[in-house]
Amino acid sequence: MFLIVSGAEEQIERAVAYLEGVGVRTTAAAKNLAWDEGKCVHCGACVGQCLPKALSVDEKTRRVSYDEGQCIACELCVGACPFGAIETVGKHFAVKEAANG
């Protein structure tokens, strides 16, 4: 079942908490990726899986960078990262708001 809930972030979280409290399992349709630069060792294993080129290695610094605007949240990089530096963040509100939050 799809359920569209609108309102402020806090209200949405409360609505989801209520549903889960009565035993309804919820899965966020909107997903976003969180790249943890602290965990990233800048190897580039993710880059080989990233089709829209949101993840890339800088030619000079050899460091990985993440362009959120290019990311389509396909999640291929999540499994490819040996260091758990990329996570899927499922939010019960729009991707854009999640990014700003």
Place this chain on the structure above:
Amino acid sequence: MAKTISEINEKIRRKQAVVVTAEEMIDVVAERGVERAAREIDVVTTGTFGPMCSSGLMFNVGHTQPKMKIQKAWVNNVPAYSGIAAVDCYLGATEVPEDDPCNKVFPGEFKYGGGHAIEDLVAGKDVVFRATSYGTDCYPRKELETLINIRDMNNATLMNPRNAYQNYNVAVNRTAKRPIYTYMGILRPNLANANYCSAGQLSPLLNDPFFRAIGIGTRVFLGGGVGYVFFHGTQHDPNVERNERGVPTGGAGTLALVGDAKRMDTAFLRGVSMQGYGVSLAVGVGAPIPILDEEMARFTAISDREIVAPVVDYSENYPEMKGKPLGYVSYAELRSGKITVGGKEIETACLSSYAKAREIAGILKEWIEKGKFLLGEAVETLPGAGSEAGCRPLKMRAVPR
């Protein structure tokens, strides 16, 4: 005129040694020439950081009261080998918890294992240490469960039977119709991507192709601390084909390394999860190479353009141990992001971190410049070309019934 290691060490003590990284040495030799570079440069530092499965932690937890001869042991639920003295254990980097689903649901995630437990210990975190035994008159205790910290251990020694491979394969998927999950990462079908794993021009043994400098007793950067080469690594193979620069064109020499894990840093020692494959430990290694003469200056000036690696099919040829490399490509091509094999352009990605390798070479350079790190003189050289050392397949023989 040739220099000696003791002369260089004297300069290091006086903080007068001239040190450059292997990356910087390329320009030094290009600008000044080999003869001048050999005269002016004392040490070239190298670095590499990537998954090195043949790694582990040898530790001694100290005796309990009453005493126990540990028969089976677990660190954070990861089995550790304890078939040695009473309270000595070895935690291998690729060990997985017994209740890990592994690849039952394919591809397995392998979120935690030996490499991660080693990382947690080095980070100074408390871990759960559990052990069982059968009990003896001198060691009566049969069960143990306790929190333990690396600080409380008598010894915590990183002891890696095989690190810092001299060159390595470039992995592709030629025949499987689905992505394959390997220790070289995820390889998509139809040669869609190629994964490689070497610091190339910064890598220790690629700067010392004939093991003139690095030998038993060489002091190295290991996991953020100081370590030593204690032997040639397992599968050390000096007889691999070499190119005109003397550099092996495939996996060749390896190092067995040891060092005090209590003095290491998780910035250079990290648990690794390879989807569909297992766990491992990413290890940072850096070796100093004394520039004793012009030959050493020439060796350390090697660049990514002059080092080639074999492109190997991991869907069929590697697992079945058959076929030949699909071709050879240089590290300069690999780092450009694209290689061409058999007329097909393939995107590349690296499993080892060049940024970290550069950082390690830089740290080692600083240690030497500040007089904090002296060069170890090898007490024995590593087996060279023509020796018996090699990486041979297992000859299986029927067991008599």
